[in-house]
Amino acid sequence: MVATIPVARRIHIRGDHGLRHGLDDTDTDTEERTVTVEVSTREAEVLALLGEHLGNAEIAARLFISVRTVESHVSSLLRKLGASDRRVLARYAARAGDAEPGHRRPPLPAPLTSFVGRERERSTLADMIGRHRQVTAVGPGGVGKTRLALAVASDAPHPDGVWFVDLVSTTDPDMVAATVAGALGIGEQPGAGLDESLVSAVTDRHALLVLDNCEQVRDGAARLIERLLAGCPRLTVLATSRARLMVPFERVYPVPPLSLEGAGASDAVALFMDRAAAGGWPPNHALRDRIAEFCERLDGMALAIELAAARWPSLGLDGLDAGLSDPLRMLAGGSRADDRHRSVRAALDWSHALLEPDDRALLRRVSVFVGPFTAVEAAEVTASEPGITAEGLARLAEQSLLTVTASPRGTEYRALETIRRYGVERLGEAGETADVRAAHLRWCLATTERLVAGPPDRGGFDAVADEFRTALSWAADRPDLRPDAHRLATDLATLAFARNLLGESQQRHEQAAVLADDPAAAAAILRRAAAVAGCRMNGEDMYRLHRAAADAAGRAGDLPGAATDLATAATTLYRFDTKFARTPPQEEAEALITRAREIAGDDPAAVAAVALAEAGRTLVEAFGAGDSSESVVSATIRRAERAVALAGVTGDPLAESAALDTLTVTRSWAGDPLATVEIARRRLSLLETAPDGPATTHELIDALGTSMAAALGAGDLPNALRWARRLAEHPLLAEVGHRATSWSLVAEALAGGVDEVVTDGARFLDSWRRSGSPARAGLGPPVAAVAMVHGLRGDDDARREWRAMLERLDDSPWQTHGYGAVFDGISLLHHGRADEALARMRPEPEEVRSRIMWIWFHWYVALRVEAAVAAGSVDAGRLVAEARGIVAGNPVATALVERADALLSGDRPRVAATAAAFEAAGCTYQAARSLVLAGGDDAARGAAALADLGLVPMKTV
Known part of the structure; x- marks a missing residue:
């Protein structure tokens, strides 16, 4: 282009x-x-x-x-x-003049007709949104709220522009956030609901958000607006609705009908004259007074005036008067319409009466579409020939009863909401509601089936998602349509997951389970729902849904399945404890395991699930007790290996992956990081054969994180970086910058990727702030890593800022004796403060082993040795000898110990030789440090290498 x-x-x-x-x-x-x-x-x-x-x-x-x-x-x-x-x-x-916007903010709809009059209203509303953060333009349907809002928004002086979201096709208050997210191209962040994800995405934008047609989802719109106003201090919201939203700080602007005072100054007359002239027959100005009287009978309602003006060329003023008189008398004070709707309903009744019978039928039948539709889609739902349907739609569009737009799907038609609701009423009066809605449901089912079977199509889903939601809402309450509703809920759950709408995916899975006639099918669906909850970082829901699946399996008479679900619920508490806001008591998990063991029988899957739960419980108990004696370690490893063996018998790669995860943690806790890396690699390889779906996605994200950690703990920096980047690029994490970049920041910092840490650190900080600055201990390592790098660069202000974040995030033993000691040790040694480094790592390795995350054990041991040598400790020789056995097989830690030994013996060539070992291990920073420590010509080369990395010169003792 x-x-x-x-x-x-x-x-x-x-x-x-x-x-x-x-x-x-x-x-x-x-x-x-x-x-x-x-x-x-x-x-x-x-x-x-x-x-x-x-x-x-x-x-x-x-x-x-x-x-x-x-x-x-x-x-x-x-x-x-x-x-x-x-x-x-x-x-x-x-x-840019014509660069395509990609996924930029939704542009303001381009009106097909001119905006007439309303100067006073336009000025007043513009002034209100300039002074207040939330304004609601209120008025009856057809008064012109949307056109006025668009006119004001087009001139809004907001630096980040205007976002326009039409809620007209949203019928479920709980789906307001999903509609807004779809319009803005925002997906749900793991560990946060869609409301929180929206706040995170727009928190620092100085923009105007226009929410159009809020009345049918007023409660949902009010909730979302309140969240956005609280979390986005520079955002202004302009809503249009038939009733005020009742949110804090709301300022209401009642949109009046078009002005009627005097034919010469009347906005109503001006609008009629403009629209009538567009039909090719401009009214004679001598008729202005009579036209003013006609507009007054329409109460100055913009929609009614436009509908009337569209018929001016064929009927003239006398015909318009005749066509309008009877409906107005019929509806005046009638029980079917209140004062707000009377004039619009009159105009619609009159316009409807002018249609041919076939066109009337088409108008009411296409009213089941809540969003845009094509002629082919309308033909499918109305059971008519596509050609005949297209001709009928064109006639309806000519009479302003449908709008026409071009889209990637072709020519699309849409009824304005007032007209669509009118059509729905007419559909009921004709006794056709059930048949037409059933046809709409069948079309939705065929469409979801096509989307599920085809490649991911984000735009295709977004275009029709509200149709699915509306059809499901109607069918779910009808017993005779439960099978169809079940199918639609299942497909919608799958599509929402692919669209990263995880909250809706979980909701639809749970809805599909309720609609399932077979409890066994319900159990299977609830297991998928639990996996989606895992992707959302919601441990409580994972636990609840696995227990619900067990209940459903029990009702189906599937005791082994129920045992598997109960054991999996218990395992969730052990494997994913960080995803719980509050973990259930241990006694509850024990009861689940006991019951699962009682009903498992000899079913391989159930037996494997129980074994895994028991292995997890044993590991947690041993770790919690701080007992790392040989007998306890051996017993814990045996349980984990047994769980892996039993899972392998099932032939289920996901069951085996879960067991390998527990074995990975067990081996790392036992102090065997090299075996841990091999197990982690085996797990990733296994998942390549697993079927696509939420459960596999959940396992894969967890496996990538574990594999990265395992590689880091074993000194395998190239693979640690590779897996960290793969994790960061996963679609479910790509929108959560601080989570996506966490481990890559740690690996890059240890490897010496200074530029990468500075760049990604800024992204991390921005994303963290957008997400509300969550205080999660798991974010401590990357924060400590960035703080260290800024310290090495000599940027003390930035280092203090990141250190302050760290103090807020984590004061656990992991920070004190684990990663915090490692990063502080590297920084202190760089600046020649060996005594302080040794003091920072004073505790013996065995003292801290049970208190620090296993990733950091080898790093701690090796850096402690270097600090002891540099500080001239009398224990340096002993520490070097002890460390060699501990870090054997870890290339980075081994090179650190080798360099410390060479420094202790004064063997400068050996010190210089370790640079090659560090380079081979992907540790650029430590390679340069070896050259500086070696002295002589090597020192000059090392200093130059550090300067190339952007670091301040080292200080040596």
């Missing part, structure tokens, strides 16, 4: 290397010129999102690509546009 970018006068063209643009913000003598630059479609999407000031991780999440792919596109754009940095690219994006 071609991106057209206006630039200042100064343009430099250098040979065949393309355009180089110089922008001088201080140059006042400039003129707008246009330079056309060839960029790919994806580059244009990335450029547009850079204009929204998004980071690479956020862009990757929006476009469903990897962070590294984004980085490649950014580099290409810098080169093609001759930009010096991302800020310049953002300015280019703001100037």
Whole structure:
């Protein structure tokens, strides 16, 4: 594609290397010129999102690509546009003339007709949104709330622009957040609901959010607005609704009908004249007074006036008067309509009466669509020929009863909500509701089946998701349609998971389980729901849903299945304790295991599940007691290995993966990091054969994290980085920058990737703040890693900022004696403060072994030895000898101990030789440090290498 970018006068063209643009913000003598630059479609999407000031991780999440792919596109754009940095690219994006927006904020709908009058209302509403953070434009249907809101929003002076979200097709108050997320291209973050994910995504945006048509989901809209206002201090919300939302800080603006005072100054008359003229027959100005009387009979309602004006060319004023008189008298004060709707209903009744019978039938039948639809889709639901349906839709559009838009799916039609609701009423009066809604349900089922079977289609799902939700809401309450409702809920659960709408996926799975006639089927669905809850980082729901699955299996007479579910619920408490806000008491888990053992029989899957739960319980008990005696360690390992063996018999890769996870933790706790790495690799390989689905996704994310940790603990930095990056690029984590980059920050810091740590650290901090600055101990290691790197760079202000974060996040033994001691030790040794480093790691390894996470044990042992040698400790020789046996097989820790021994003996060539070992292990920083410690010419090379990394010079004792 071609991106057209206006630039200042100064343009430099250098040979065949393309355009180089110089922008001088201080140059006042400039003129707008246009330079056309060839960029790919994806580059244009990335450029547009850079204009929204998004980071690479956020862009990757929006476009469903990897962070590294984004980085490649950014580099290409810098080169093609001759930009010096991302800020310049953002300015280019703001100037881009026709670059495709990709997943940018939803643009304001482009009105097909001019906006007439309303100057006073426009000024008043604009002033209100300038002074108040939440304004609701209130009025009856057809008064013109949406057009007024769009007119005001188009002039809104918000730096980050305007987001427009139409809630007209949303019928479930609980789905408001999903609709807004779909419009803004935002997915749900693991460990957070969709409300929290929206807050996280827009928290620092200075923007205007327009929520249109809130009345049918008022409670859901009110809840979401309150959350957004509380978490997004620079966001303003303009809502349109038929009733106020009753949220804090709401300011209500009642939208009046069009002004009727005097034919010459009447907005109502001006609107009628404008719309009637568009039909090719401008009214004679001599009729203005009569037209004013006609508009007054319509109460100045914009929709009614537009419908009437559309018939002006064929009926004239006398015909309009005749067609309108009877419905108005019939509905005046009638029980079917209140004062707010009377005039619009009159106009609709009149317009409806002018239609041919076939067109009336088509209008009421397509009213079951809550969103846009094509002629083919309408034909399927109305059981008519596509050609005949298309002709009928065109006639309805000509009479302003349907709007027409072009879309990637083709020509789409949509009824304005007031008209759609009118059609629904007519459908009921005709006695056709059940048949047409059943046809709509069948179309939804066919569509979901196609989407589930095909490749991921985010846009395709978003376009029709509200149709599925509406059809399911209708069918779920009808006993004769329970099988269809069950199928639709199941498909919707699958599609929502693929769309990263994890909260809705879990909800639909649970709904499908309720709708299932077979309790065995319900049990299977509840197990999938539990896996989705795991992806959401919700331990309580995982636990609850596995227990619910056990109950369903029991009702089905499947005792082995119930045993498996009960044992899995207990295992959840052991494997995923960090996903619980409050873990159930140990006695409850014991009872689950006991009951599972009683009913398991000799079923392989049940026996394996019980064995895994018992292995997890044994490990937790041993770790909690701090008992690492040989007998306890051996017994714990045997239980874990037995669980793996029994899981292997089942032929279920997910069961075997879960057992291998427990064995991984057991081996690491036992002090065998090398075996841990091999088990972790085996687990990842096993999961490659597992079927797609929430359970596999949950296991894979957990396995990647465990594998990365295992590699780090064993000194395998290349694989640690590889798995950390793979984890960061997973679609479920890509939108959560602080979680996605956590382990890669740790690995990069230890390897010496200074630039990567600084860059990703900024992304981490931004994402953490967007998410409400959660105080989670699991975020301590990356924070400590970034603090260390800033200390090595000599940026004391940044180091203090990150240290303050660390103190807030984690004061556990892991921080005190584990990763905190490791990162502090590296920093102190770099700055020549060996005595302080030794004091920081004073406790003997065996003293802290049961109190620190196993990842850090070898690092702690090796760095403690180096600190002892550098500080001249009398115990240095003994510590070196003891450490060799402990860290054997760990390339980085072994090289650290070897270097300490060489320094102790004064063997400088041996010290220099360790640089090659560090390089081979992927530890650039330690390689440079070896050269500096070796002295002589090596020291100069080492100092240069440290400078290339961006670090301050080392201080040696």
